Amino acid sequence: MDKWPQCALFSQALKNGFSLCQNATEELEFTYLDERVKRNTKACLIISVELEVGHFLYIFTNVNTVGHDKVAQSAMIKIYLQQVVFAFFNFNRLDDQSNKSVLLLDNLTQLSILFKELASEWFWRTDSEMTFVSVNNIESEDNTYAQLFLNNKIASIITHKEQQNIDKWQRFSKMVEDCEDFNNFEFEVNASQRLWVSLNGKSQFDELGHFIGYLGIAKDITLSKEREVALESARLKAEDASKTKSKFLTVMSHEIRTPMNAIMGVIELLLDTKLTVEQRQWLDYANSSADILYGLITDVLDFSKIESGTILLVNKPLNVKLLIENIVGQLHIIEDSDDIIFSISIDDQVPTFIMGDEFRLGQILFNIIGNAFKYTRSGSISLRVYIENAQLNFEVKDSGVGIAQKDLALIFQPFRQVNDGINRKDEGVGLGLSISKNLIELMDGTIDVQTQLGLGSTFSIAIPFDTALESEVENVSSQNCSTLSVLVAEDNRTNQLLIKAFLEKLNHKVTIANDGAEAIEFMKLKNFDLILMDIMMPTMDGLTATQFIRNELLSDIPIFALTANAATDDKASCFKVGMNKVLTKPIKFETLKASLSGL
Known part of the structure; x- marks a missing residue:
């Protein structure tokens, strides 16, 4: 039963401090007891004890009824019974705390086991010489980290590649020497399988302030390092692909623009001659088609430059x-x-x-x-x-x-x-x-x-x-073009004739060199006002020839690059060696004329 019923006997005890029962089995309060208990229960003395937390009744069975009132009213017995109540409550409280502690310890044990099984972090401790003396608070030989770290120093368990990183380990040694705390110190462990570890360490001192080692947490970062390597590999492949694409576009730009330069230039020259109406119509069609083709080529190259952010x-x-x-x-x-x-x-x-x-x-x-x-x-x-x-x-x-x-x-x-x-x-x-x-x-x-x-x-x-x-x-409008002596370094015969025709149409004097070396020889023999220098030529290319003219001949003559390579990097190479301007093929008459303004 959950609660002992309170009837006349118990009420009398609460009121008077005690009550006596000659035959307990006749009292209503005892009718609820088990028969075996009732058979052994004769006369009962019931004493009431009042505390702050409530009233308590002590039932003494089979008592001698003589002098019961003196016993019940004794101050000493009251004090004793109060202490029994206090002890009873303390015992229950301690028992409850003990049960909670056992439950908490059990939970911590389970969490610890789960942590060891699932987590990539573990605890470690070193002595003052940086030798690992504790790993994960266990010294079991079947623990992977314990096998690698226990009784070893870091220097003895790192890979050969790590050993080559001298600056890194010198900095770490200096931190340890100065007893500094450290965070996220990463290194690769020389293990049968690839293993990367990150250490967080806090320096420890004894009561006298002497350094006694480090206490810290280690984390297995192998997976994240493998992801880093994969990402870096993907980045390098993407960069290689981008470089290959850029190189392809550079080559195709040169191979396509060079003949396009000749086609469009010749059409321009023909349109400037005496033609019949029908001939001019057909040339207009050819010129328009060439412009469309040039536009498509330009679109592809421009898109590449926009994509790379170099425009x-x-x-x-x-x-x-x-x-x-x-x-x-x-x-x-x-x-x-x-x-x-x-x-x-x-x-x-x-x-x-x-x-x-x-x-x-x-x-x-x-x-x-x-x-x-x-x-x-x-x-x-x-x-x-x-x-x-x-x-x-x-x-x-x-x-x-x-x-x-x-x-x-x-x-x-x-x-x-x-x-x-x-x-x-x-x-x-x-x-x-x-x-x-x-x-x-x-x-x-x-x-x-x-x-x-x-x-x-x-x-x-x-x-x-x-x-x-x-x-x-006004500055733009006032730029006029006077008669110039122009050296043209170009290996393509058709382009030679085309550029020569354009320049002579502008009343300029033209000298043709078939490559960079020949252009240098002309420079030694004669003074020119301008050099139009093709970039890709046999024997000596335009970049090398320009470097020689600037560094060896010490000439500051204006040099304009003629290039079919429209990429920003190619233009940057031209400016780096000392060229003043870059003209991209196919070169139109108006473009060439405008570039010569102000010379």
């Missing part, structure tokens, strides 16, 4: 209206159609000259307007140029096929095209919009498109700009 923007005065006229002129030749009405609107607030990269801005507009022509078979295309929010805005609107909403997320991705197979008039590599978007963002600008399938599209470009100062414009 650079120039900032010089440019004529906005003239730039637009030139782009529109090119597009009219390529996209000559009576079915499309093309209109241009330039607000009066747009300045004639702004600061910026004329080539890159022209490339952006050519791509965006060119796309409008590609996707518009008939109808209208308009270009509006205006100033808004201190930005130069270009809005290209067409009435073409439009773009489906599902394709909007793709149009600015590289090598992705909206492929309807019917309405698109020209093919490309799918880089124009991606390159344009990246160039616009490099200019801190934005591009947005509003479109509806079947009704057309509107591309909006906003670019921050600064108006060119009058002095800067």
Whole structure:
């Protein structure tokens, strides 16, 4: 039973301090006892003890009833019984604490076992000589860490590769010598299987302040180190792949641009001769096709430079209206159609000259307007140029096929095209919009498109700009080209004739050298105003020849590189050896003319 019932006998004891029962089995309180207990229970003396925590009843069975009242009222017996109660409570409390301690110890034991089985951390201790005297608080020979570390010093268990890292271990020895604490000290252990360990150690001292060793935690970092090695290997492979790609693009750039230079140059020269209407028409077609091919090559190379983050923007005065006229002129030749009405609107607030990269801005507009022509078979295309929010805005609107909403997320991705197979008039590599978007963002600008399938599209470009100062414009405009004596170092016969024709058309005197060594010999015999130096030539390349001219001949003559390698690293190599300017093939007449301005 949970509680002994309180009836008249117990109530009397609580009231008077004691009560006597001659025959306990007749009392109601005792009727609940087991029969065997009741048979052995005769006269009972019940004494009440009052404490702060409550009343307590002591039941003495089979007592002598003579003098019971004196016994029950004795002060000594009361004190004794109080002490018994106190002892009883203390015993219960201690028993409860003991049970809790046993349970806690059991939990700690289980956690310790689990920690040893699963955790990669373990405890260690060394003596003052840095010899490991305790590992994981056990000295069991079947423990891997104990086998490797116990009774050994770190220097005796590290790999040969670790031993070669002298600076690292000298620094560690200095820390130990100075009794300094250390954290995350990593090293590779000479074990049967690869094992990396990281130590955290705290110096220990005795009561007299003498250094007695280190106490710390070690962590197995093998898995993280293996991941580091894998990531580093992947990074190196990615870098090698990138270098291989760059090298491939460099070679292909040279191999493609060199004949392209000759083709485009010869076409330019032919267009400057007396031609019949039919001949000029065919040459215009050839020139347009060459420009398209050159544009595709440029797109691929530009994308590579954007991808590697090596593309650079120039900032010089440019004529906005003239730039637009030139782009529109090119597009009219390529996209000559009576079915499309093309209109241009330039607000009066747009300045004639702004600061910026004329080539890159022209490339952006050519791509965006060119796309409008590609996707518009008939109808209208308009270009509006205006100033808004201190930005130069270009809005290209067409009435073409439009773009489906599902394709909007793709149009600015590289090598992705909206492929309807019917309405698109020209093919490309799918880089124009991606390159344009990246160039616009490099200019801190934005591009947005509003479109509806079947009704057309509107591309909006906003670019921050600064108006060119009058002095800067005058400086550009005043650069004129006088007659020069030019040494051309070029091994390709066709390119020799082409560059010579361009220069003579500008009334310059030309001397041809077939390689770098021959150019040096000409330099020793004659004075020149300028050298146009090809980079890749037999016998002696252009970079080596330029170094000789600068370092041995001590000449500061302007040297312009002629290169089919358009990568930034190749251009940097040219400037490093002392070249003044880099002209990228294929070289057009106007480009060459502009580069000679001011000489």
